[in-house]
Amino acid sequence: MSTEVAQLHQKLVDRLERTGALCTEPWRRAVESVPWHEFLRDGFFRRVPNAFPAAWRPVLESSADWIQGCYADESLVTQIANTIVPADIRGEVRREPSSSSTLPSLVMRMLEELRVEPGATVLEIGTGTGYSTALLCARLGDDFVTSVEYYEAVSARAQTALARVRMYPTLVTGDGLLGFAKGAPYDRIIATCGVRMVPSEWVEQTRPGGEILTTAGGWLGASELAPLTVHDDGTASGPLLGGRVSFMLARTQLPPALGLLPDLSAGEERETVMGAGALDDWTSRFVVQSVVPDGQRLTMERDGRQEDVLIDVESGSWAALYREDGRWTVRQGGPGALWDVAEDQLGRWHAAGAPGLERFTLRVTPEGQTYSW
Missing domain, CATH: 3.30.160 (Double Stranded RNA Binding Domain)
Known part of the structure; x- marks a missing residue:
């Protein structure tokens, strides 16, 4: 690692500690041991200022500002329209993002909230670039980490990046909403995508007393982190944490196209x-x-x-x-x-006094899910 990269890496670690995202020594050691830029060697997209509709410009490893971007505390789009990667574009592209590298402070907030100890088994939903997967490996060991990614090409790039840092967790390509029953039961499930409905498979594949950490949201665009404890009766419940956390929705829970609208003058x-x-x-x-x-x-x-x-x-x-x-x-x-x-x-x-979302509770049962406050 060059002096410049080492300085950028340390500056990011210090920022995460200063803002409270990084709180404990085991996770600090994990962050210090995993070079972020190794998971962004294929580049990323930056949003073009003032463009409407939204436009994106590629930032490749050869770009002068690539390494600074790798260590900035911001989310970085890594795939657009399900297949387009930075190397595919010269100029700009106006399509919807489909995969990203989550901003470091949110990654660390979620990993700290996961409350894992050595020996815990973790299923990660949404491998993405593989960076958070690498942090889990650094903290727990490769044999205790399984990660599921919907897009085969995204999973392949993550596997290559993980191999560069000599980490070899179990990587699965498929619908993360189905979990990965072969490795169950897990002590923790963590989702790096948003879900409209928490899948029953996650509850079934988590050990009683274990936890699911997911972003609960929906088609109106408001979402929050929810740590859910799984109970002996096959249900799960827990509070919303607040803070306006937002992730891309899981691919199979995206809203359907509006299509032909009904007659809005009736009714x-x-x-x-x-x-x-x-x-x-x-x-x-x-x-x-x-x-x-x-x-x-x-x-x-x-x-x-x-x-x-x-x-x-x-x-x-x-x-x-x-x-x-x-x-x-x-x-x-x-x-x-x-x-x-x-x-x-x-x-x-x-x-009830318009309570904040941190006073809400999400309960998941085989019949569905409900919110209360």
């Missing part, structure tokens, strides 16, 4: 005290999302005014909100009254 109208601002605020959006898990939001101009639309593609239910003369009106159609459900839950939440 029944009524006045509502809960306006579209509930979909702008992170916490209240999470509250709505908890009871309307299939809802997606779009904003459109209709009849000379802006309408915020909540739509469930699967059921065909929808609700359109607009403000006129200082009052909010909702128009609803389809088999279910989406905004009635959302408004009822928001009312209960406000009646």
